[in-house]
Amino acid sequence: MSTEQQLPPEVGTLREYSEAPFERRTEWAEEGDLVRITGPEEDHHMAAHPDLVEQVLFEEDGFVKFEGYNSVFGQGMVTVYGDQWRAQRGTIQPAFQPGKIRSYAETIRDIVADTVTDIGDGDVIDLRELFTDLTMEVMLETLFGGSGNKAEISAAAGRITEWFLETATAGEVPTSVQSDFERGMDELTEMIHGMIEERRGGDVDGDLLSMLVSIGAAGEADYTDDRIRDEMITMLFGAHETTALTLTYTLYLLADAPDVGQTLREELQTVLDGADPGPEHLDELVYTEQVVDEALRLYCPAHSLFREATEDVQLGGYTIPEGDVLYLPQWVIHRDERWWDEPTTFRPERFAEDDPDRPSFAFFPFGAGPRRCIGESFARAEAKLALAGLADAFEFERLTETFDMHASLTAVPDRPIEMRFHERT
Ligand code: HEM
Secondary structure (H helix, E strand, O other): OOHHHOOOOEEEEHHHHHHOHHHHHHHHHOOOOEEEEEOOOOOEEEEOOHHHHHHHHHHOOOEEEOOOOHHHHOOOHHHOOHHHHHHHHHHHHHHHOHHHHHHHHHHHHHHHHHHHHHOOOOOEEEHHHHHHHHHHHHHHHHOOOOOOOHHHHHHHHHHHHHHHHHHHHOOOOOHHHHHHHHHHHHHHHHHHHHHHHHHHOOOOOOOHHHHHHHHHHHOOOOOOHHHHHHHHHHHHHHHHHHHHHHHHHHHHHHOOOHHHHHHHHHHHHHHHOOOOOOHHHHHHOHHHHHHHHHHHHHOOOOOOEEEEEOOOEEEOOEEEOOOOEEEEOHHHHOOOOOOOOOOOOOOHHHHOOOOOOOOHHHOOOOOOHHHOOOOHHHHHHHHHHHHHHHHHHEEEEEOOOOOOEEEOOOEEEOOOOEEEEEEOO
16 A cells, blocks of 8 residues: 555544544544544544645535435535535525625514513523524524424424434434434425415515525526425524524533623623614624634534545545545534643633634634535524523523533534523613
């Protein structure tokens, strides 16, 4: 074997990895920036250095996204490539322009205000449940134009989320979870096809779904009804679970950091002055954004990006053979002490200034390069406004001190994270 064809050093097996993915990734990263995990079929490799992240995500050559979840996303933007991807991304992009985000922020203001009103002094709240509900409502009101039955869509999405978790952790999916998954997909398909018909009848207008229906299969991206369904399911899962987890972890961290809470509330006092947070406040909520960024650093919902090599690829002096899987782990890189001082400390101020010694891709919660998250500014606006509204109205008392994490499609807590909300006077 020549030097160019050398494989990365082996650190363990896929079986060991799947027993404790977060711990194993951290341990194994200490053995090198690019390491190999052997599997019964293909091997997996972990590239835990910002320069390797940059190379893979910007050059893109030789890798495709991991296809494990294509049965959910079908031909949505997240799974397609080349001209087809460019056409779909180009068609959807206008729904995420700054003007649109500002109009979504108006809707978010109302939903956050209603959420604040519904919470009573001393209520014990399951954070993930609260934020899954909030982000689902935001998504249905904005991208789906307020149509669709929230309870039914949430129930179907819940069945699919359960399947994500089982496929990621159990290897073999129990029959009941598989049949619930199929039921959830059928229900979503039927609901979205119903919404498409409503738009054809001219009953709803002005949202992303209406835009796709009016462009339709005649447009460059060939939006047949099935592709529209796939795109909306992609948006549904891209948009709500990730943002809900971001807010869950943000409040969990904040409740144990009184100094951060104080600085945050001083900003809210100055910027909001008692008003409900909305689009006009977004640019001024500077520290609020640092709090969100710091939560995204420590508990990034996208705990790792996955790619599959479509040919032998040279990376970091090693060869990643065709058919093998590559991980780019935010979980490890965001906590690496080479780039982050006191990496496990929650200190939002570290985002106040760019550290010239820190490589750009030591922080990539929304990915990087051409496939970077299309919904980043949407998610940032939503997280900032929800955090601002809740932290201005309540103090948080942690009832769940610790939890473990499951490496599903996203990084999910293994138990409810509960908190008591105390009204601020
Ligand atoms: C805090 C919240 C969010 C996080 C952490 C997040 C994270 C990510 C990451 C890491 C990627 C890149 C995946 C890869 O390269 O393999 C991605 C892509 C994507 N995200 Fe997000 N996301 C969030 C919110 C959203 C929202 C609100 C939407 C839609 C409204 C969305 C829609 C998408 C889509 C469609 C893609 C695929 C883009 C493409 O392939 O061109 N995400 N997201």
